[in-house]
Structures are given as C-alpha cells and as structure tokens.
C-alpha cells in the first residue's frame with residue numbers, strides 16, 4: 001500500500017514520534033489528520049505540513065474522552081475522507097517520577113488504561129467497521145518494550161501497553177479475512193519529551209531521533225501487507241543516523 | 249424482525265441474529281455506510297430571534313440546503329413547532345458559531361433555504377461537529393448521543409438521519425453472512441429528514457439526495473446477478489440509491505456520485521434490488537410506499553397486523569422487516585445451508601411459526 005492519497009489519522013501528533021510521523025506521511029502524499037489535546041500545538045504542526053505542500057488538518061481532543069470519539073472520527077472523515085490508516089500513538093506514562101505499583105494511585109492506573117488501551121479500542125471500534133466494509137485498512141498500535149519487560153516502576157504504563165499488544169492480536173484474529181490489518185510497533189528509545197520525563201538523566205546522544213523512527217514506521221505501514229496481521233515489530237535504534245535495525 | 253416472503257404470502261417473526269437463515273450463498277447484502285451528521289444546530293437571526301437549523305445536504309456550490317424551525321427543539325412534536333422567522337435572500341444568521349447568509353428560499357416552503365457560510369468548508373464541518381446534535385423527534389425522551397445514530401460500519405458523514413435499517417446489524421451477523429457465502433457491499437446515501445413540520449414540504453419528501461455507488465459495488469451487483477443471486481438492500485435509502493442510479497443510466501448501475509429524487513411506490517418495478525430489510529414503517533409514509541414496490545398490499549397488511557399484534561416498535565429506533573422473495577420458501581424446501589458452526593443466536597428457534605396470507 002502506498003501512502004499517497006490515503007487518509008491517515010494519527011493521535012498524539014503535536015510532538016515526538018506522532019509529529020514526526022505526521023510530517024513523514026504528509027510528505028509521502030497522505031491526507032493527514034493530527035490529534036492531540038493542545039490544539040494550538042497540533043495546529044502548528046498541521047500548518048507546517050500544509051506549508052510544505054501536504055494536506056493536513058488538526059483536531060484538539062483527548063483520546064480518553066468518550067464523548068469526543070464520534071465527533072473527532074466524524075470530523076476527521078468529513079475533512080480527509082474515510083480513514084485508511086489509524087495510528088494510535090498518543091500515550092501517557094502516568095505521573096512522573098514513575099512509582100512502584102504499591103505506591104501507584106488506582107486512579108493513575110485507570111487513567112493509563114483509559115488513554116493507552118480503552119481510547120484506542122473506542123476509536124478503532126468506530127473506524128474499523130467502515131474499513132472492513134470497504135475491504136481494507138490498517139490500524140497501528142504504538143507499543144513499547146515496557147509491554148514485554150517487567151521494569152520496576154513502569155507498572156501502569158507497561159501493563160497498559162501489554163494489554164494494547166494483546167488487543168492488536170485479538171483485533172487481527174477477529175477481522176482476519178476482511179482486509180483490515182493490525183500492526184504493533186515498538187519504536188525503541190527516542191529523544192522525546194516522554195523519554196525525558198521518564199528518564200531525565202539519560203544520555204540523549206544514545207537515543208534515536210523521532211524523524212528516523214517515523215521513516216521506519218511509514219515504511220512498515222507501506223509494507224504492512226507483507227507481514228502477518230497482528231504482528232508486533234520492534235524497531236531497535238542505534239545512534240547512527242538512519243541506523244535503524246528491525247527485529248520482528 | 250418480521251420476515252415476509254412476497255412469493256407465497258408467508259410471514260414469520262425472528263431475531264435479527266437469524267438473518268443469515270433467510271439469505272443464500274450467492275446473495276448480496278447492500279448497506280448504506282453513510283455516517284450520520286449531527287445535523288441539528290442552534291441558530292439565531294441577527295436580531296437575536298432563536299431558530300433551529302436542520303441540515304439537509306451540502307450542494308455542489310458549497311451552500312447547505314437546510315430546513316428551519318422556530319424556537320424550541322425536538323422535545324416539541326415537529327408539527328407543533330412554531331414556524332421560523334421569515335427570512336429574505338441575503339438575511340444573515342448565526343449558526344453553530346458561524347455566520348451564514350440565506351442564498352435562496354424554496355418556492356415550496358419558506359422553511360427550506362440554502363445557506364452560504366462565510367467560513368471555508370473545513371470550518372463549517374468543525375462547527376457542525378462542535379455544536380451539532382443528532383436530528384431527533386419527540387417520541388424518544390432522552391437526547392440522543394452521536395453514537396446512538398451510527399451503524400456499525402459508518403464511514404463518510406453524508407446522512408442527516410440515521411440509515412436506521414442497518415442499526416441492528418452487528419458485525420457477528422455480517423461476518424456470519426460472509427462465512428455463508430453472502431457477499432457484502434455498500435452505497436453511501438444521504439438519508440434525509442423524515443419530517444419537517446410543514447405539510448407541503450413533507451408531501452415532497454424525500455427531496456433529492458446525494459449518493460455514491462462505487463466501482464466495487466457495481467461489480468458485486470453484476471456478479472450477483474450473473475450467478476442468479478438476490479440483491480438485498482438494507483434500508484429504503486439503499487433501494488433509492490441503487491434504483492435511482494440505474495434509473496438515471498437506462499437501467500444500468502454506474503459507479504458515480506450523483507443525486508436522485510426518484511420516488512418509489514406501489515407499481516414501481518425494481519431493476520436492481522430483489523428485496524429489502526427495512527424498518528417497520530408507519531402507514532402513509534414514503535418509506536412504506538417504497539416497501540410496497542416489493543410486496544402486494546394484502547400480504548404486507550396481513551404481516552403488519554401480526555407485527556402490531558406482537559408489539560413491534562415503529563420509527564427509526566424500532567424493529568425491522570425483511571421483504572424477500574424466497575426467504576421462507578427456501579427454508580421450507582430445505583435449501584437453507586445448514587452450517588455446523590451456527591452460533592448460539594442463530595440456532596434459536598423462531599419466535600413464532602410462519603403464517604401465510606394466501
């Protein structure tokens with residue numbers, strides 16, 4: 001699938017990986033809808049994509065807000081056309097500094113699941129039926145190695161990402177044969193605000209640049225037909241520019 | 249679900265989950281995948297007089313054709329709503345936070361006007377999705393959410409009222425149909441308002457409605473006819489879209505985006521559609537007229553009486569009716585494919601045995 005002419009909806013597109021991916025797919029000719037809570041920040045990115053000749057629209061919304069789901073997906077479809085690719089990239093760590101599970105407030109764990117799991121579920125539920133009827137579409141879940149490794153203090157985030165990974169597989173199993181595909185992507189460690197908040201002392205020179213990871217994710221989207229639906233791919237970054245290795 | 253077989257006058261009651269029983273491998277089910285726009289917007293004249301704007305359709309020149317209502321909202325019965333202030337061409341309104349000018353007023357009714365918004369189309373869409381609410385009527389007590397009026401496969405927002413025949417179709421039913429060899433296809437049709445409170449205007453419903461038929465759907469219909477399958481429309485809007493399209497192209501279905509104002513009633517000979525799943529409609533509505541093109545009056549009357557007796561709910565959030573030649577005959581003749589993996593819901597016995605009008 002080439003991204004040219006496709007309608008792509010990306011959550012968490014005001015900064016970090018989401019911003020870089022919106023720029024990347026916009027540059028490849030997709031019609032991009034960018035979502036984040038901070039309306040001014042996400043509109044600035046959309047404006048810049050338009051200034052570079054792309055087609056982009058921003059919508060301010062919280063992915064965990066139940067009342068927003070149909071308003072955002074409906075508006076996105078009115079603006080960009082029926083959505084072909086949905087990228088669930090927005091995510092929360094919960095309060096930082098990260099804390100042990102025994103010290104985690106239940107409400108904070110609930111919030112992590114609301115943003116990282118229930119939100120993506122709701123948005124996919126609204127958009128994947130239309131994809132199935134049209135016979136094609138792709139849903140990407142941005143995951144993390146914290147979904148697989150049991151890192152102390154990453155409990156709320158890690159457990160929610162693990163649930164997201166399993167959602168990827170079950171969606172794929174249920175919609176097998178409809179043409180709607182699901183893909184989990186672990187982007188690896190990137191130099192973003194989220195990373196700085198979680199690990200303020202990290203050596204940033206060792207972290208991948210979101211733009212490089214975005215290129216790899218966009219390649220994956222264009223080649224999604226080649227891998228099994230429901231697969232989870234880990235993009236492992238190195239400090240070398242464009243030195244992204246892929247482990248499936 | 250009321251099931252009516254016009255070929256033998258038989259009818260029976262069943263659950264929607266049992267729909268796959270009444271279709272055969274090789275049939276094609278066509279749904280309307282239009283998402284429902286939150287088409288009711290509050291507005292006011294520049295003099296501060298409140299009104300309600302119900303969107304009907306976006307015109308090719310970028311204006312919106314709308315129906316205006318006076319003060320109040322859906323909680324008042326449509327026919328009891330005060331008339332809107334009379335507006336001349338050029339009058340300006342505030343609608344959902346945007347400014348619009350009356351571009352034309354219909355000769356049919358002063359309530360039917362075209363509005364030209366001063367903002368670009370993307371801003372108008374934002375206003376609609378920010379400030380709009382689903383069009384609804386007084387018989388439902390609570391305000392509807394946008395999710396209450398979407399089908400499980402809604403795509404492009406084009407309908408101003410829900411294409412409601414598809415409301416009870418879950419993906420478990422749709423995927424079961426597909427497993428049994430029934431093909432699925434869609435049209436996108438701008439299902440319009442069902443009532444305006446203005447008698448002259450109601451008489452003229454449905455007004456012209458936009459529709460999209462894709463190349464994939466044209467192909468699916470051709471293949472279905474070639475193998476002798478039946479084309480089953482979900483909703484009167486799908487019948488209007490397919491027959492309206494064929495009517496405009498000398499009987500052939502053509503992949504295109506167009507408008508139709510074709511009226512379908514008793515005596516209309518459908519060229520594409522073999523049968524339909526639709527709501528249980530109130531007598532005297534254009535919806536029921538359309539159903540009458542597929543079944544004789546006596547059979548429909550008898551079946552409807554039985555549905556009334558069973559307490560079926562009419563209106564768009566109510567029950568549904570399948571009218572399809574062979575729906576019950578094939579059952580009796582044992583032609584129905586009996587899959588070993590019938591999900592629990594499908595194995596459920598019929599609510600009531602079939603009764604036949606003749």
Ligand SMILES: NC(=O)c1ccc[n+]([C@@H]2O[C@H](COP(=O)([O-])OP(=O)(O)OC[C@H]3O[C@@H](n4cnc5c(N)ncnc54)[C@H](OP(=O)(O)O)[C@@H]3O)[C@@H](O)[C@H]2O)c1
Pocket residue numbers: 011012013014015016017018035036037038039041061062063064088089090091092115142143144145186187188189190191192193194195
């Ligand atoms: N950075 C890493 O090293 C790393 C490693 C593994 C996985 N990941 C994953 O990669 C993805 C992107 O992370 P990132 O590092 O780019 O994060 P980031 O720089 O913090 O960006 C997060 C984006 O999501 C938006 N967002 C956050 N909460 C939201 C909500 N409730 N509703 C809507 N938008 C929301 C933010 O904008 P607003 O604040 O304006 O809403 C922002 O645009 C995430 O899924 C993350 O889990 C990152």
